[in-house]
Amino acid sequence: DAKTTQPPSMDCAEGRAANLPCNHSTISGNEYVYWYRQIHSQGPQYIIHGLKNNETNEMASLIITEDRKSSTLILPHATLRDTAVYYCIVRAVNTGGGNKLTFGTGTQLKVEL
C-alpha cells in the first residue's frame, strides 16, 4: 500500500472549514484513499473514501487531485466535537478478505472557540 504523509497537527476555529491535507505521491491505479478519525479513547470512525473523483457525504468532502498524488479532507463547518486524530489511508483492494488497515500517525486536529 502507498505511504501517506500528513502534518502532525492543525488548529481550526469553530465554525470555519477545516482542510486536512494528505500526500500520497506513490499511489497506484487500484488504490483508494480513505479517511478515518479517532476521538480520544474511542474506536476509529470512517469518514469518506474515493478513487479519483471528488466525493461528498454528510460528514465531509474529499478532494483528490487530478494526478491522485494528494488529497484534502474538508470539514465544512468544524465544531469542537471534530477535535480528533485524522488518518489518511491509501489501500489497494482485492477480492478476498484481509484488507487490513494500516494507520500512520495522522493529523491531530484541534478545534477551538
Added chain:
Amino acid sequence: DVKVTQSSRYLVKRTGEKVFLECVQDMDHENMFWYRQDPGLGLRLIYFSYDVKMKEKGDIPEGYSVSREKKERFSLILESASTNQTSMYLCASSPGGGGYQPQHFGDGTRLSIL
C-alpha cells in the same frame, strides 16, 4: 448506520486467565476483523474472518484465537493472558465483495492484564 458493538469498554484480568472479547455487527457484513492498537505501534491486525467458520491469521496471531459461529458475531480469545497483551482491542466489519468497502469499527475494549 453501521453498528459494531464490543461487549466491554474496559476489562481487567489476571495473568494466565482465558479471556473472551465479543463483537457483534448488525449490518450482515461478511468480513470481520480484530485489531489491537498500541501507542507508537499503530493498528495491528490479529485475525480476520470473511465468512462463518472461516478465519485467517493477521500479522500478530500468536497467543490469540478466534471464533465465528454466526455471521454477526466474532469472538477473540486470549488463551492464557499475559501482561504484554494489555492493549486497546478493536473489532471492525465490512461488506464482502470488491474489497474497497470501508471497515467500520466498534468503540474498543481497553484490556488490562495484571
